Amino acid sequence: MDISFEEGQLHFQFKNVQAGAKFDEQPPGSPDHNFLAGRGLKPVDFIIETADRVLFIEIKDPEHTRAKRQAVAEFKKKVQGVVLRDELVRKCRDTYLYRTCTHNLPRKDIHYYVLITGLNVQDLSTLTKQLLDQLPVLLERDAELRNLRQHGQQWDNFVTASVAFNLRTWQAQFPDFLVERRAAE
């Protein structure tokens, strides 16, 4: 099925997906309404389920403002610091925690995608590295994974990818996940 969401000026259309929710804006009467924020949990913007993955998606759109260049410059500075990183990490962890506690997380690979408009690819690389460092994705070559196995322990990756995108790299990577800017009313 195809699912569409609006996030500020950005219009998203996810083609050929199995389910999707705008997770941070649950309607009144739904079980998730007001729960997340009221109990200290920070949700991501969208959760999308495809045939083989669950996608946690967070959107930041500094380019939507009138002071676009200044807003993007502020975000570029944030990429060098820890506040943005910690906020993004928390959203992913809290979403995982909530969905796990509510038994509502399919056993599929989880990918965390952060779309930030206006960042250049160097910033995206920096942020991606930060996310991968803070949201551990253990690969076969990693010493931590070998150590766990030597002690008879298992490790299920909590996310198997966490990546930052801008509009250009998003569109290049996901031709079925359309995004376009629609001017505000």
Next chain:
Amino acid sequence: MLEKMELEFFTAFESLHLDFSPGVNLFIGANGTGKTHLLKLLYVALSTQREERKRESLERKLANVFLPQGKRLGRLAHRLKGGVTCKVHIIREGKLLDFHFTNHSQQRLKGYENHWDAGHSAVYIPVKEMLADAPGLLSLYNERQLHLEEIYPDIVQKAFLPPLKGRPSARRRELLELLQQIMAGKVMREGEQFFLKDERGELEFSLVAEGLRKIALLWLLIQNGTLLNGATLFWDEPEANLNPCLLKELVKILLHLQREGVQIFIATHSYVLLQLFELQATDEDKVRFYSFKRDASGRIISEESQWYQDVQDNAIGQAYDDLYNQKLAQLGL
């Protein structure tokens, strides 16, 4: 201040038009896109102004800085089949310097017109630091036919200049203090040999890290007044041999110099350096980015912008693109 330059068929370039910032001009591009040639050409143009026989001094300086085979200026023309006329047109303070030669020219320019005022301080800092090699270099260069680009003896000569008379201004003292903090010492000279003096004693420059020697060179040039208001600084790859942690301080100093009225031209491969300029520059600072690349037919073209963010299609950006895409592939995307 240098304001604009137009080139036709000069070395790597078929045609080029650049408008310069009075502040910091940053040249970005892959190897072989002519960045260093531009720095050298502008330096040559500014370096001949103190002499009376300007045309001859320009011819000699071009040959000594670029070192074409047999010092034949024609070898600086863009390589094409048939006859090629190389034209250089530079505007400084609204006044013109114009010269041309052909690919068959020997040691003489074909045409020369110069309306620039005399008296200008231009400094070229090469990639290779030279202070450690200073002892004996100038006398050797002056007495013997060395195959050595003249930018090297030039920078040593400038480093040898004694300090200016009088007390430096507060802002210059602040700059010198900042550089001393980075070096954790002071620069001393005995004869033609430089030393870094700290609480442990004097260390000869050949034993000092090359990155710190570059900071020391900057200290000397500021202390002896070579980098005064109205001077022009050309620096090829300041990031070479410099720890990225020191780049932050270096950018701070360069922006400071620019506010003091020094026009700066830098060729760089360092993303950190570019990013630092974009992050540290205030609205009053005049920083401009120039990206050089080859088009589909192999011609070098340029793109300029007030923001590094806007010259995305550059060699450094593409290198990061590749790394980013490899990372995505590794994550199974």
